[in-house]
Amino acid sequence: MVPESHLFFVDPSRCIGCQACVHACSECDTHRGHSMIQLDVVDRGRTTQTVPVVCMHCDSPTCAEVCPADAIKRTADGVVQSARKPRCIACNNCVLACPFGVPKMNVGFELMMKCDMCYDRTSAGLKPMCATVCPSGALAFGTLERMEIDRPRSEPMNKFQFGRQEITTKVRWMAPRGRTIEHLDVTSAMDEPLAADAPSQSQGFVSVDALLDAMHLEGND
Amino acid sequence: MSVLHPERGPRFPDGRPEDEQPAWRQDFPIDLPQDVFVARRDYTKFLLLTSFAFVIGQFWIAARSVLRRGRGRPPIAKVARIDALPVGGALPFNYPGPNDPCLLIRLDDRTLAAYGQKCTHLSCAVVPKLDQGELHCPCHVGSFDPATGRPIAGPPRRPLNRVVLEVRDGVVYATGVEERTV
Numbered sequence: 001m002v003p004e005s006h007l008f009f010v011d012p013s014r015c016i017g018c019q020a021c022v023h024a025c026s027e028c029d030t031h032r033g034h035s036m037i038q039l040d041v042v043d044r045g046r047t048t049q050t051v052p053v054v055c056m057h058c059d060s061p062t063c064a065e066v067c068p069a070d071a072i073k074r075t076a077d078g079v080v081q082s083a084r085k086p087r088c089i090a091c092n093n094c095v096l097a098c099p100f101g102v103p104k105m106n107v108g109f110e111l112m113m114k115c116d117m118c119y120d121r122t123s124a125g126l127k128p129m130c131a132t133v134c135p136s137g138a139l140a141f142g143t144l145e146r147m148e149i150d151r152p153r154s155e156p157m158n159k160f161q162f163g164r165q166e167i168t169t170k171v172r173w174m175a176p177r178g179r180t181i182e183h184l185d186v187t188s189a190m191d192e193p194l195a196a197d198a199p200s201q202s203q204g205f206v207s208v209d210a211l212l213d214a215m216h217l218e219g220n221d
Numbered sequence: 222m223s224v225l226h227p228e229r230g231p232r233f234p235d236g237r238p239e240d241e242q243p244a245w246r247q248d249f250p251i252d253l254p255q256d257v258f259v260a261r262r263d264y265t266k267f268l269l270l271t272s273f274a275f276v277i278g279q280f281w282i283a284a285r286s287v288l289r290r291g292r293g294r295p296p297i298a299k300v301a302r303i304d305a306l307p308v309g310g311a312l313p314f315n316y317p318g319p320n321d322p323c324l325l326i327r328l329d330d331r332t333l334a335a336y337g338q339k340c341t342h343l344s345c346a347v348v349p350k351l352d353q354g355e356l357h358c359p360c361h362v363g364s365f366d367p368a369t370g371r372p373i374a375g376p377p378r379r380p381l382n383r384v385v386l387e388v389r390d391g392v393v394y395a396t397g398v399e400e401r402t403v
Contacts, residue, residue, distance in 0.1 A: 060232040064251040073253040081253070168232065 002077040002122045005143050008131065009156060010052060011174035015138035017041075017050035021130035028118070028129060034106065036082075036115040037130050043212050052139055054130065055080060055102045055115035056160075057170035063094035063103050063114075071112075078170045079119055083112040099162040117171075144172075153177055182206045300325055300335070300386070300393040311349035313338070316384055316395045323384050324349055324356070325393065326367055333393060336370045337382030347381065356381070370401075379403070 019039055026035040042049040061080045064072040071087035072094060074080045083094070083103075090110040094103040103114040118128040122141070126132075131141040140147065147156065156172035161183040175181070183205050206214075233242055250256050295317035306312050312325040314335075322338040326349055336356065338346045345360035355364035355373065363375030370381040385397040 060234055061251060062234070065234055070249050070256075072251070073256055074251050075253045165234070 008171045009140040011138050012051040014136045015050050020133045024129045024133040059168040062097045066093045066097040082116045298395050303391050309351050335384035341379040342377040
């Protein structure tokens with residue numbers, strides 16, 4: 001049982017892209033050589049920003065909702081487990097459905113494998129492996145109180161909006177404190193001219209490119 | 222009744238409470254504690270229905286054997302001339318119906334035997350390998366004794382159906398099928 005008081009915090013602004021988490025994860029004996037954490041490059045042309053992607057352990061996990069084989073289960077402490085080998089049929093539904101892009105299909109094993117917050121470690125009172133090796137604290141595991149003392153300028157958030165789907169997660173995402181929450185219009189990249197013509201349609205959503213531009217300007221100031 | 226959030230219950234994609242969710246959601250819960258939970262009522266239902274199915278199965282077996290008895294003896298059919306079959310040879314034929322393949326085998330000068338070709342494991346056709354002293358089923362590598370039709374190796378547990386033979390004036394006739402269990 002993962003203690004209720006301990007939470008997983010992801011702070012992408014602290015990520016330096018060192019890949020320590022990726023390598024620590026792939027050293028695990030339960031999935032040796034396969035990393036369950038991914039290090040995403042945001043926009044290689046314009047920034048060195050990288051983002052570690054761990055499973056967010058949603059309150060209403062979309063991967064489990066769409067699983068036709070009933071293979072993805074959440075334990076009582078709110079950790080969404082990786083697909084069960086006897087049940088997973090390698091249909092890729094979860095890979096397509098997850099709004100965070102966490103599940104990945106291992107075609108050779110015919111099995112979806114994803115981050116389970118190092119359940120073997122966290123349920124025994126240890127930290128997830130990635131959080132123990134992260135040199136910059138981009139991945140951290142601890143109590144909310146400790147985090148608020150350590151990082152007063154950051155605000156943990158766990159509500160995300162993807163189109164009309166609102167997601168509450170167990171893993172907390174650190175955002176600059178007091179900043180208005182911008183909801184990313186993830187589909188805007190698909191029909192860019194339309195979104196530019198009719199900004200009223202986007203209903204308070206910011207297109208991906210616009211947000212990246214704003215971040216870029218901010219960084220220059 | 223969620224273990225995860227005792228105060229607000231599990232969250233569903235449409236945002237409605239658990240009572241208003243379709244019934245299949247209770248059969249395929251996302252939460253592990255609910256997935257492994259078996260209600261006493263469900264277990265009793267399972268026991269009752271399974272034993273009911275067993276009872277029906279017994280009646281089904283009884284009905285089948287009554288029907289089989291009512292069909293009467295199978296016809297007498299000519300199989301082959303005895304000199305057409307050398308010692309150690311095998312001859313396929315169909316008996317009693319056109320869809321019941323059988324094997325006539327000649328073990329030595331005086332001994333003839335005939336067995337249904339259906340393997341008693343999963344009904345694959347057995348292949349005569351008399352030089353190796355067996356009737357061989359290639360599906361799961363089962364083998365039967367050519368002298369008796371009883372299984373000697375592999376998954377089959379029951380002997381092959383034996384065809385009762387009669388030789389008159391050098392012609393072999395099949396006169397009946399003996400279905401054996403041991």
